[in-house]
Amino acid sequence: MKRIILHCDLNNFYASVECVKNPQLKGKCVAVCGSEDDRHGIVLAKSQPAKMLGVKTGDTILEARRKCGNLIVVRPDFDTYYDYSEKVKSIYSRYTDLIESFGMDECWLDISGNENLSGDGLAIAEEIRNSVREETGLTISVGVSFNKVFAKLGSDMKKPDATTVISKENYKDKVWCLNANEMIFVGRRTFKTLQKYGIITIGDIARTQPDFLKKILGKNGFDLWAYANGLDFSPVSHIDSKPIPQSISRGITCMESLLSVYEAERVVAELSVKVSKNLRREHLLATGVQLAIKEDNLTVQQYSDNLEFPTHNAKEIYEVSQKLLFQKHIWKRNIRALTVRTYNLVKEENYQQLHIDFDIDTHEKVCVVDNTLNGIRKKLGNDKIFNGCRLYGTKMPTGKSEHSSLPPASF
Template sequence: MDRVILHCDLNGFYASVESLSLDEETRKKPMVVGGDAKSRHGIVLAKNEAAKKYGIVTAETLYQARKKCPDLLVLPPHHALYAHYSKVVNAIYVRYSDYVEKFGIDESWIDITHSMHLFGGPEATAHAIRETVKKETGLTISVGVSFNKIFAKLGSDYRKPDAVTVIMREDVKRMVHPMPVSNLLFVGKATLRILEANGIYTIGDLAKKEEVFLSRLLGKQGSMLYRYARGLDEEPVKKYYEQEEAKTIGNSMTFAKSLVGKEEIKTGTLRLADVVAQRLREAKKRCYGVQIGIKDDDFVSISRQKKFKNSICSTKDIYQTAFALIAEAWEMSKPVRLLNVTAIHLCEENQEQEQMSFFESPLASEETKYEKADAVLDEIRRKYGEESVGFARLLDKNEKKKKDEL
């Protein structure tokens, strides 16, 4: 008997959450969630359906987005609010099955194989979940229904927003095989170029290839994509309450325009480090290390990390460590297409730490001062929004001359 797996995807999640506080008329306007609304160089993090019609895409600058739509409404992000709604929605999913596995903040797989009979079958269960989420939160989801996780995800992407798509074995050749191979999970730009160079443009093209050929072409990833394209993925959905606690907290950004030069890279690093540090503190965690990842326009990538004897959680410490790693490993004149900053080796904030006494460490009082300052910033952001207070370096250079305050 085949399994029945759902993939639930919250539609335009950030933008949809922000829309909950808007009146009906404003909700219809083109809107994005982005950085500083006054800045030309803030980044689009999410957009609503009206904004999509103007060709606005995630990760482009607000300046570019406004050129496409001069009347664009720009709202600041509220990450704590998104985390709250993510938990609320996943709590709804758990009513239908114990097997709920999060895939990012806005996506989850649900295995309803042994519970769907309680709700009327596969498609009826999917609709029940969709309607419950909409009724209780005001948010919409698209649901894919299939016999494995990979095809279920293809289903949730097939029709949006607020829809259910069923892809069973008899539907694969008709629905899945004509899809662009880029739709398949973990087929990025670099992999896509290799596949297309070998005449593989659709999932059907990929399914026709032998595993040996794909393994020679892509290594282990080739074998994985072979299984995915042929519907052979058997990875189970994890139980919601048995999933491992996050071992890292990170943030990454693919830039619409690559960063070039020390000042731009510093600004990008600070933006990411600030979010990572804030998430650390929200999770009541500290870290014993920082890791950075960089990818250039040719998809050449590097990764570096540094471990500490004492744990940290301040924006200043994470930023300075991250940029020092970048400066040591990267030529500043080379473009940075993607940048990642991750806090690694996490511990509870109240966990006993091996550290020198304050009498032995002249930096200890300084570190405490920065952590207290961060706590104040966190409180201000909780009350007045993510963009209510921040670092001068993140302001548009035409509004304020940049300074290396950190």
């Protein structure tokens, strides 16, 4: 059977959602950025008009404003982005169960065998594109091809709100002229190595002996040769078999530097709650925690440790982060930014009890409290219940520090 793979990419996703939420922003230069008051806040996404003026993801707010004087800066709202992402996926699911997410704004769809019912690949792509626009107000770019790698390249070719077909007949014309680093899995380091040997385009990769690529890049080299020649047979996963992310983290750059380990502890507590919430939403448990500390001079220190027990529990994540902060970190400078990252994630349903000697009673009690808190937050909103330590004026962006001598944090 002929394979028909679509790659659907939501255009300027975060910024587009903001414009749907607030129609007054439509057609204006909008950038979704970290904290505006923080000079280190960077652009996470930008609207099409801002993009046309040169605003790039990763620009500092200052840089972005320099390029675009009337830039409207909005703070990210990840919960709403997640909801829109799910809404769009439900449109995709009218056509197939084989839907594989790649980040929040991209999906591959395998619609092989479906094309006779609703037209060919291009016709289905156009139908999906129209439905997404009509039902959500968002636009997508779609690549239609016979494999995932080329479908992804296709969705990048025409933006926004467009469809590109890369077929067995036209791929040499359409794909081979592109720079090698446009292809998925060609990272900065790989591209540098390729360039050293005069391999610049995807066509150059395709025409190089696979053995040579293997010699300079390892196994990855052979795969790249295959992809460049249209020989990617990797399947699109089922919508329910979500790949497990490598890590889930939340970080924050504070409005003012944190002047003591106790102030830092409060921020760590808040971040642990947020990470826990995201783990729950993905039905994942973490087995390791990493704490990244950015000091005033912008150097970053990272510490990590394993959790006793795979968990998505905020208190347990917090306890390990706190231990890393107090016991591993040597305080030399004030702290500018903090990130709590959980890694080695396992699916909740796949988890088996690993450590019999763990204090299961305490774990279960803590889980009951955590579930209750989570239920309240879900029902009444995130700011209706919070950790006691917030009362003592952390330097989170929600409020300025008001207290100079702080009691120890309580969770």
